[in-house]
Amino acid sequence: MRIAFLGPIGTYGEQAAHELVLEESEAIELVPQKGISAVVEALVNDSCTAAVVPVENSVEGGVTTSLDALWQHPDLCIRRALIMPIRHALLSNGSLADISEVLSHPQALAQCNQWLIRHLPNVLQLPTHSTAEAASMVAGSNFRAAIASKQAAKDHRLNELAYPINDIAGNCTRFLLLDKGERNWSGPTASMAFSLQSNVPGALLKALACFARRGLNMSRIESRPSKREMGEYIFFVDLDLSKADRLAISQVVQDLVPLCNNLTMFGAYFTKDLS
Numbered sequence: 259m260r261i262a263f264l265g266p267i268g269t270y271g272e273q274a275a276h277e278l279v280l281e282e283s284e285a286i287e288l289v290p291q292k293g294i295s296a297v298v299e300a301l302v303n304d305s306c307t308a309a310v311v312p313v314e315n316s317v318e319g320g321v322t323t324s325l326d327a328l329w330q331h332p333d334l335c336i337r338r339a340l341i342m343p344i345r346h347a348l349l350s351n352g353s354l355a356d357i358s359e360v361l362s363h364p365q366a367l368a369q370c371n372q373w374l375i376r377h378l379p380n381v382l383q384l385p386t387h388s389t390a391e392a393a394s395m396v397a398g399s400n401f402r403a404a405i406a407s408k409q410a411a412k413d414h415r416l417n418e419l420a421y422p423i424n425d426i427a428g429n430c431t432r433f434l435l436l437d438k439g440e441r442n443w444s445g446p447t448a449s450m451a452f453s454l455q456s457n458v459p460g461a462l463l464k465a466l467a468c469f470a471r472r473g474l475n476m477s478r479i480e481s482r483p484s485k486r487e488m489g490e491y492i493f494f495v496d497l498d499l500s501k502a503d504r505l506a507i508s509q510v511v512q513d514l515v516p517l518c519n520n521l522t523m524f525g526a527y528f529t530k531d532l533s
């Protein structure tokens with residue numbers, strides 16, 4: 259099994275990939291990619307058999323690149339999910355007083371925004387493809403620091419200037435293991451996305467009523483622009499199937515189809531919660 263993840267080594271994505279494949283019996287090869295789009299592309303073009311992407315952070319919300327990729331590639335299926343605590347460190351070979359640039363993935367910079375305002379108000383914040391890429395770029399410099407994991411400090415021989423520096427103590431990110439296999443319906447969470455056929459009063463209400471009618475509890479709803487027209491959206495919905503009638507999911511799809519332009523089911527799956 260070749261698994262694409264957001265590289266280089268030392269990213270949270272790499273940690274998540276190890277956790278997500280723990281129960282696999284096949285031999286695993288983790289294949290680092292530069293950027294979340296490249297992770298998905300490696301699965302789409304079959305150079306990898308699975309991919310690990312972050313999809314939602316408890317502080318910053320949806321990871322839009324991952325949501326958009328799921329919508330653009332309806333043949334992808336969610337195999338498993340993981341909720342992982344994210345504890346950021348400020349890493350450098352210099353000292354705090356000398357830091358003038360802080361590098362990290364935009365999600366990590368945003369998750370430490372208040373800490374940066376308080377402790378490093380005048381530094382330049384520079385975005386990178388991943389937290390571990392930032393760690394590799396600051397190694398050897400005494401005026402640059404990276405926001406990354408404790409693991410990245412070890413991988414790149416950096417010192418921890420401060421830890422933890424995430425603004426919200428319980429900061430965590432949900433990762434998905436994606437593949438192109440058969441959809442499974444036995445897990446407790448099902449994910450789907452749909453766009454509505456008509457932009458008229460009550461159109462979304464009618465779609466959401468389908469879930470209520472079949473006794474299906476929504477555990478998440480999130481919208482993304484369709485990118486075709488201002489005001490046109492795609493809705494991502496997660497359903498809690500743990501107490502639901504197994505037939506309800508196929509019934510709700512039948513009810514929704516006439517109301518939607520497009521509807522994609524990403525399967526049902528289990529979530530490992532480490533938070």
Ligand SMILES: O=C(O)C(=O)C[C@]1(C(=O)O)C=C[C@@H](O)C=C1
Nearest residue numbers: 269270271312363365388389431
């Ligand atoms: O840069 C990394 O280490 C990643 O795995 C990416 C990522 C993300 O895109 O959300 C993963 C977890 C954290 O929320 C911060 C960054």
